[in-house]
Amino acid sequence: MSAAQIATGEIAVGQLDLEYVVAARLTLVAHAHARGARLTVNGHVAVNDAAIRVGRVHGITRDRRGFHVHAVAMINVIEMAPERAVLDAGNTILGNTIQSNGQSGVAVCCAGVTNNLVRQNSISGNGAAGIDLVGSNGVYGVTANDPCDTDTGGNDLQNFPVLNYAFDVGGGVIVNGSLNSHANTSYRLEFFASDVCSGSGYGQGKTFLGSANVTTDGSCNANFQTLLNSPVASGQFVTATATDPNNNTSEFSACAPVIAFRLLSIKRQENDVHLMWTTLAGKTNIVQRAFSPGGSFADIGPMIILGGTGQITATYIDIGGATATNYYYRMRLGP
Structure with a gap:
């Protein structure tokens, strides 16, 4: 055949x-x-x-x-x-x-x-x-x-x-x-x-x-x-x-x-910088900053772990962060 x-x-x-x-x-x-x-x-x-x-x-x-x-x-x-x-x-x-x-x-x-x-x-x-x-x-x-x-x-x-x-x-x-x-x-x-x-x-x-x-x-x-x-x-x-x-x-x-992990807003209020982003409940979130986009990012503040389930919104205030000429921020997930 x-x-x-x-x-x-x-x-x-x-x-x-x-x-x-x-x-x-x-x-x-x-x-x-x-x-x-x-x-x-x-x-x-x-x-x-x-x-x-x-x-x-x-x-x-x-x-x-x-x-x-x-x-x-x-x-x-x-x-x-x-x-x-x-x-x-x-x-x-x-x-x-x-x-x-x-x-x-x-x-x-x-x-x-x-x-x-x-x-x-x-x-x-x-x-x-x-x-x-x-x-x-x-x-x-x-x-x-x-x-x-x-x-x-x-x-x-x-x-x-x-x-x-x-x-x-x-x-x-x-x-x-x-x-x-x-x-x-x-x-x-x-x-x-x-x-x-x-x-x-x-x-x-x-x-x-x-x-x-x-x-x-x-x-x-x-x-x-x-x-x-x-x-x-x-x-x-x-x-x-x-x-x-x-x-x-x-x-x-x-x-x-699938959860959105992204920065929603970054704004200055007097001498402080207010950050808001979406993340996954129960995960460790670490805010980092540097003086330039290609610079060395360093952890700032405490690790942030929020309760709940699924996608949630997290916030962080960088006290005095607005007093610098330039700061670049990013979020990192820990374990």
């Missing part, structure tokens, strides 16, 4: 076993009413305008856990399928839109099913976890991180990052967090924005924002703070995944609400 036949024909099958298909263009639909060329697999999987680039495909199969994908899947739209897509070992899921499915967006089950790279996809609105790594117990849902990542299961149950905060800085977002995984190992982190967070508090990831690389220390920890030059509005949510050197991608992290 040639790639041309696949691209233009209509085939209803229970299993697919194609040899050496390269850049075959397929449209898989949940129901047999889609227009144009289509490939219907058990009347369920929905992949619209799919460009699947593979060296060898050995089947799309179905069992009680859902549909099994054995491919390098790129630039697909997978939506409104009642069942989850379950990956076998060694897949690459790159640049796809996976949305509004009844269960998990992507699932990797169970021990021994590893090396599944899930990268730069748009995953949103699914009925369960965006990416679901399943252990030997076969239980679907968010899998908690474990110290130094010694547990096993789908994708070796790769730990996900922990996000401390995400700040909208105008035209970009600063994300601060940490990763605990295998010691002295490098990981690729990917960051995503979504309009909503799942009810579990753990996200999916609708819009890919960018990536960063981190390396854990001998105690299995890596801290990070990265500026992503992608605009994200306050009120959205940022999530992240981690991928190890063997292409094991984690589940999504918990959601971090």
Whole structure:
């Protein structure tokens, strides 16, 4: 069966076993009413305008856990399928839109099913976890991180990052967090924005924002703070995944609400300077000043920690600050 036949024909099958298909263009639909060329697999999987680039495909199969994908899947739209897509070992899921499915967006089950790279996809609105790594117990849902990542299961149950905060800085977002995984190992982190967070508090990831690389220390920890030059509005949510050197991608992290961290006003009142800015409740804020924009900024005054939740407004008065010829101010976040 040639790639041309696949691209233009209509085939209803229970299993697919194609040899050496390269850049075959397929449209898989949940129901047999889609227009144009289509490939219907058990009347369920929905992949619209799919460009699947593979060296060898050995089947799309179905069992009680859902549909099994054995491919390098790129630039697909997978939506409104009642069942989850379950990956076998060694897949690459790159640049796809996976949305509004009844269960998990992507699932990797169970021990021994590893090396599944899930990268730069748009995953949103699914009925369960965006990416679901399943252990030997076969239980679907968010899998908690474990110290130094010694547990096993789908994708070796790769730990996900922990996000401390995400700040909208105008035209970009600063994300601060940490990763605990295998010691002295490098990981690729990917960051995503979504309009909503799942009810579990753990996200999916609708819009890919960018990536960063981190390396854990001998105690299995890596801290990070990265500026992503992608605009994200306050009120959205940022999530992240981690991928190890063997292409094991984690589940999504918990959601971090995007908070505006910016100076609202600076004004002189007699000999004093009054500052007002937006920040995140519970974080340490430190006011700094210098004599020039490129000068050495020094901390002034006490550290400011305000209670409450979410985005709040902070103020500081620099007593006598207006008596200097020039002062430049900035705010810094502590731990």
